[in-house]
Amino acid sequence: MDPFSHHNSETNPTLQKELAADRPRTSVAQLSRHEREILIERGFRSLYRWYLQQTHSKRNWSPDTSFDWSSLRRDHSPQIVNIVEGFYAVEQFAPDYTTELTRLTRSNYGRSHFHIQWGAEEERHADVWCNTLLHMHGRSASEIESYTHELRRSAWSLPWNNPIHMIFYTVLQERATELIYLNLAKLTQGRVAQPCVPDHRDPVLAHIARTVAIDEAAHFNFFLEGARLYLFYQPDEAIPALTDVLRGFMMPAADLIPNYDEFTRDLYEVQLFGRWKYVREVVDQALAKLGVLGVRELESAMLDSRHGAPSPAEDTLLVTAWTGLDGALLETTVHRLFSRLNEYERRVGAPHGQEGTFELLTLPEEAKIPAGWS
Ligand SMILES: [Fe+2]
Numbered sequence: 001m002d003p004f005s006h007h008n009s010e011t012n013p014t015l016q017k018e019l020a021a022d023r024p025r026t027s028v029a030q031l032s033r034h035e036r037e038i039l040i041e042r043g044f045r046s047l048y049r050w051y052l053q054q055t056h057s058k059r060n061w062s063p064d065t066s067f068d069w070s071s072l073r074r075d076h077s078p079q080i081v082n083i084v085e086g087f088y089a090v091e092q093f094a095p096d097y098t099t100e101l102t103r104l105t106r107s108n109y110g111r112s113h114f115h116i117q118w119g120a121e122e123e124r125h126a127d128v129w130c131n132t133l134l135h136m137h138g139r140s141a142s143e144i145e146s147y148t149h150e151l152r153r154s155a156w157s158l159p160w161n162n163p164i165h166m167i168f169y170t171v172l173q174e175r176a177t178e179l180i181y182l183n184l185a186k187l188t189q190g191r192v193a194q195p196c197v198p199d200h201r202d203p204v205l206a207h208i209a210r211t212v213a214i215d216e217a218a219h220f221n222f223f224l225e226g227a228r229l230y231l232f233y234q235p236d237e238a239i240p241a242l243t244d245v246l247r248g249f250m251m252p253a254a255d256l257i258p259n260y261d262e263f264t265r266d267l268y269e270v271q272l273f274g275r276w277k278y279v280r281e282v283v284d285q286a287l288a289k290l291g292v293l294g295v296r297e298l299e300s301a302m303l304d305s306r307h308g309a310p311s312p313a314e315d316t317l318l319v320t321a322w323t324g325l326d327g328a329l330l331e332t333t334v335h336r337l338f339s340r341l342n343e344y345e346r347r348v349g350a351p352h353g354q355e356g357t358f359e360l361l362t363l364p365e366e367a368k369i370p371a372g373w374s
């Protein structure tokens with residue numbers, strides 16, 4: 001089970017009690033834009049501190065010493081070797097991912113600091129896939145070295161130069177990556193519907209894939225919580241960004257890796273990923289967790305908010321912007337996050353918590369009616 005899942009709070013009686021005690025007081029639409037930005041930053045700062053503590057206490061693994069390398073199979077099919085090489089290629093752009101995203105978000109303390117920690121975790125993924133290639137005798141050290149030189153001639157750059165676009169991009173990318181690694185774990189554990197020829201079972205490779213997938217799930221959850229903060233506090237900016245990202249999403253480094261087509265062909269052939277999986281298990285799942293009722297509803301809400309009544313008040317604009325979102329779900333998840341972070345700050349006696357617990361806010365009643373219900 002993913003130790004980072006926020007669902008733990010659903011069965012935690014202490015948190016449940018706090019949720020009940022932390023009654024929403026003010027409507028978020030009554031706040032100024034500046035006040036809403038401060039709450040987003042405050043949320044990221046506390047979420048980052050919580051994340052860091054969880055990472056060091058629960059996910060401290062080493063790419064060199066956490067796996068039984070001598071028992072890794074050395075007779076994997078060329079497809080599995082190509083796939084592992086593709087994982088290595090994508091993950092070894094970690095310095096670019098980290099610097100670009102840290103720079104983009106540098107005005108937000110929690111989010112930019114998170115990107116440094118996140119980059120360190122992505123970097124160890126490159127190391128573990130490099131070790132896997134070597135120990136499975138899939139590639140020689142000199143082959144990996146020349147491949148790495150080739151990869152390092154190009155640098156990854158941001159697909160969108162905007163922090164809100166990039167939070168949605170990272171939500172989708174992390175969920176897709178988690179899914180692919182989980183599927184490799186299932187394949188190598190023999191947990192697939194159709195018996196495979198050749199037999200891909202390998203407990204060591206399954207252990208590696210599961211370990212990396214747990215990291216990706218933690219990243220997904222961080223970005224998901226952050227994306228909800230933007231949808232809750234800045235729906236007028238977040239919703240257009242989300243629809244842009246849904247229209248233009250491409251997996252990272254797809255245009256930088258020379259043999260990317262072979263990599264994706266093999267991923268699809270052994271059924272670790274595919275278009276259907278992307279739609280049903282990445283996009284649909286991520287949108288459901290974000291409280292998005294449907295992309296069409298979002299787009300029509302955006303048009304309404306841009307071409308609606310002349311010069312509407314900002315709170316009216318915000319209420320319109322939430323149309324297309326399941327406002328009640330969004331409000332509940334943001335409150336649950338804040339209760340968890342308040343509890344964490346109290347527990348550790350965090351100095352950054354002395355400025356007070358989070359002000360818990362509510363959406364205006366009109367914004368809680370899902371689209372199509374009114
Ligand atoms: Fe990764």
Ligand SMILES: [Fe+2]
Pocket residue numbers: 122174177215216219
């Ligand atoms: Fe990740």
